[in-house]
Amino acid sequence: MAVRLSAAADYEALLDKYDTWMFDCDGVLWHGDRLIEGAIEVLSILRQRKKQILFVTNNATKSRKSYKGKFDTLGVEAHVDEIYGSAYAAAVYISSVIKLPKDKKVYVIGMKGMEEELADEGVSFVGGTDPADATLKPFSLSDFTLDPTVGAVVCGLDTAINYTKLSKAFQYLTRNPGCHFLATNEDSTYPAGDGLLPGAGAISAPLRYALGKDPVAIGKPAKTMLDCIQAKVHYDPARTIMVGDRLNTDILFGQNGGLATLLVLTGITSEAEITGPNASSIVPDYVTSSIGDLRTVGQ
Numbered sequence: 001m002a003v004r005l006s007a008a009a010d011y012e013a014l015l016d017k018y019d020t021w022m023f024d025c026d027g028v029l030w031h032g033d034r035l036i037e038g039a040i041e042v043l044s045i046l047r048q049r050k051k052q053i054l055f056v057t058n059n060a061t062k063s064r065k066s067y068k069g070k071f072d073t074l075g076v077e078a079h080v081d082e083i084y085g086s087a088y089a090a091a092v093y094i095s096s097v098i099k100l101p102k103d104k105k106v107y108v109i110g111m112k113g114m115e116e117e118l119a120d121e122g123v124s125f126v127g128g129t130d131p132a133d134a135t136l137k138p139f140s141l142s143d144f145t146l147d148p149t150v151g152a153v154v155c156g157l158d159t160a161i162n163y164t165k166l167s168k169a170f171q172y173l174t175r176n177p178g179c180h181f182l183a184t185n186e187d188s189t190y191p192a193g194d195g196l197l198p199g200a201g202a203i204s205a206p207l208r209y210a211l212g213k214d215p216v217a218i219g220k221p222a223k224t225m226l227d228c229i230q231a232k233v234h235y236d237p238a239r240t241i242m243v244g245d246r247l248n249t250d251i252l253f254g255q256n257g258g259l260a261t262l263l264v265l266t267g268i269t270s271e272a273e274i275t276g277p278n279a280s281s282i283v284p285d286y287v288t289s290s291i292g293d294l295r296t297v298g299q
């Protein structure tokens with residue numbers, strides 16, 4: 001049963017209990033480019049209390065460096081080595097887990113952030129934001145030249161997705177022997193501004209349906225993301241809390257990593273999913289309405 005936080009003493013107790021605070025971004029700290037009320041103040045209180053802060057996002061559209069730019073624009077203090085995105089995790093997975101040979105490339109369905117993280121890991125890639133793949137003319141196999149050096153396809157959120165990209169990815173995954181099928185994350189939707197938009201999971205869905213197989217998913221809730229963080233940062237799981245808005249990614253990620261979990265109701269998960277007859281089997285340790293509620297603790 002989740003503990004519903006409400007009194008200042010509840011939040012004060014959480015601050016005493018946990019030294020490392022991992023924050024999801026979309027739906028917890030902001031919606032699109034709109035900060036959630038109180039987010040800046042709470043992060044400032046945590047820093048004043050000398051807490052370790054990490055940002056753990058499934059959004060693969062930005063690299064760690066470009067995410068730092070978003071934090072700066074929004075006036076949120078953040079340092080690049082505190083930011084862990086699924087594009088970074090996917091690039092590390094390809095270079096350090098799969099150990100894709102240097103003469104092999106990755107076909108990218110995704111945006112600049114994925115390309116920047118692959119480049120930072122020294123991984124060659126094609127596709128992505130290449131204008132040649134942005135064409136909206138009907139895809140024809142006779143116009144397509146298979147690149148035999150493509151050894152992996154990585155699929156992330158791509159707001160310029162089209163039939164050409166899906167068809168090229170399908171060719172590589174069915175005609176290049178041993179070609180890896182990877183997804184940065186599998187979020188079905190994400191909160192943007194005043195509503196929801198299809199997430200990365202909705203981008204890879206056509207490929208998994210056409211192929212009849214699932215990709216290896218890198219982001220939350222997979223432990224791969226936590227492995228990337230543990231390779232860079234020391235933290236004590238017993239004194240670490242994951243703050244998220246989605247049960248099947250953020251909260252499950254925390255549980256898979258042996259972390260405490262705090263669900264906020266400013267993003268994807270609604271009250272009906274945690275109480276009543278249709279409540280999810282994924283039960284967070286704590287629930288509060290918004291991250292802004294923690295402002296009630298003394299500065």
Ligand SMILES: O=C(O)[C@H](O)[C@H](O)COP(=O)(O)O
Nearest residue numbers: 026057058059187190199200
């Ligand atoms: O890829 C997506 O679907 C979205 O960018 C993702 O859902 C947002 O990631 P979050 O910051 O909530 O982990």
